[in-house]
Amino acid sequence: MTEPAHHHLAAGLLPAGTPAIPVSLVSTTDWPTLESGLDAPQRVYAAAVGFAPKPGQVALLPGPDGSLSRVLFGLGETGAAGHDRLLAGKLPGLLPPGAYALADCAEPAEAALAWLLGAYRFERYRKPGPEGARLVAPDGVDAAGIARIARAVALGRDLVNTPANDLGPAEIEAAARALAARHGATVAVVLGEDLARDFPLIHAVGVASPRPPRLIDLTWGPVDGPRVTLVGKGVAFDTGGLDLKPSAGMLLMKKDMGGAAAALSAADMVMGAGLRLRLRLLIPAVENAVSGNAFRPGDVLASRAGLTVEVGNTDAEGRLILADALALADAEDPDLLIDFATLTGAARVALGPDLPAFFTEDDALAGEIAAAGLAAIDPVWRMPLHAPYASLLASKVADLNNVSGGPFAGAITAALFLRRFAPRTKRHVHFDLYGWNPAAKPGRPEGGEVQTARLVHHLLTARYAAA
Ligand code: BES
Ligand code: MN
Ligand code: ZN
Secondary structure, rough: OOOOOEOOOOOOOOOOOOOOEEEEEEOOOOHHHHHOOOHHHHHHHHHHHOOOOOOEEEEEEEEEOOOOOEOOOOOOEOOOOOOOOHHHHHHHHHHOOOEEEEOOOOHHHHHHHHHHHHEEOOOOOOOOOOOOOOEOOOOOOOOOHHHHHHHHHHHHHHHHHHHOOOOOHHHHHHHHHHHHHHHOOOEEEHHHHHHHHHOOHHHHOOOOOOOOOOEEEEEEOOOOEEEEEEEEEEEEEEOOOOOOOOOOHHHOHHHHHHHHHHHHHHHHHHHHOOOOEEEEEEEEEEEEEEOOOOOOOOOOEEOOOOEEEEEOOOOOOHHHHHHHHHHHHHHHOOEEEEEEOOOHHHHHHHHHOOOOOOOOOOOHHHHHHHHHHOOOOOEEOOOOOOHHHHHHOOOOOOOOOOOOOOOOOOHHHHHHHHHHHOOOOOOOOEEOOEEEEEOOOOOOOOOOOOOHHHHHHHHHHHOOOOH
């Protein structure tokens, strides 16, 4: 099975050594030296057009024959607190078509990644734009590795950007199968009566849609490797269910499979890098729809873990489907269990769209995650699994309720809900992410975004580096 690509990624990096126009990435500190090294006409030209090494400023310098011969691109103060390490992601949108090579660049690997991330465009429903500026692979960097990461991000962005009429549970399955085929992984899928019996929460949430719910279970890698399980929330569309969302809250809900997209993207990176581990990827894929057979507020549902769950709100569907997937993951006591989900509005209120929240009880692992987020330019912020708040999920009729009912600590109570379903697993991380760029930033085009996958790839590389 081949994966249809719905993006334009300027086709990756050109081979090292391809003739190219040099692009100098110039910080405030480096500018005086670089400026004095320019030949006189270029120095005069740069001054005439008012070039300064401010963040994102560009000057296209002509050669003696008037052709474009050199590009200056300002980085500002690279040591400053607000410095954007993906700034070079602006370049593919600024430069005319052609081949470019980084010159005078302190962080060529970061700049090359930023460039490729910034070259992404979602073109499934429009004529492809012209091929733009291309970057030549910088010397001394793992160009293939960078290209793999960018391609994996593009895969996830495509999935988030694809609207729900073209991306239901079956299409999420197809994406997982295509990924598996590319990497020699195995996929098993649970559907229908088997799903109703073994994964009652996934079934209950997905049953109202004519597009059947399912659990996707992908495995890859040596059976004796350390077991790493990724779980991604795959809600193809979240209407809220009978607790229907208002239109403004529903508008973007095609992105409610952003956790599944992040998990698939991370899996692509891990398998592509050939890390020495046993990977399992679980995606409960459903559409939270409205129909006569929809699950209702007040329903009491069975779960795979054996706990009964009272439905306080059908719009808290993500934690329900994740609960059954986590129970399956927990049964084999993985070395590391990571779930990804567009789970709560509360996490966005707390941290905004660019900063996913993460939860774990393991302080050492939390440190590794924060470090990996910094290293991979994939920032996250820890929030507490404050155990006393678990009482907010108490139910009078069932083992627990799926919501707290009150206005407080919504992201924390959601995370505590999930923890109930993976009690054996010691190293469990939950990412509550937004999966969307509300406005374009360098390297982060407006629209669907893959968050935390590069972090996880970096973390797993550090933990289980190939022998
Ligand atoms: N998918 C939403 C969460 C969401 C909303 C993420 C908007 C990003 C942007 C989730 O299924 C949901 O509806 N959560 C509810 C939970 C509430 C009913 C306890 C929420 O956060 O409002
Ligand atoms: Mn919801
Ligand atoms: Zn949802």
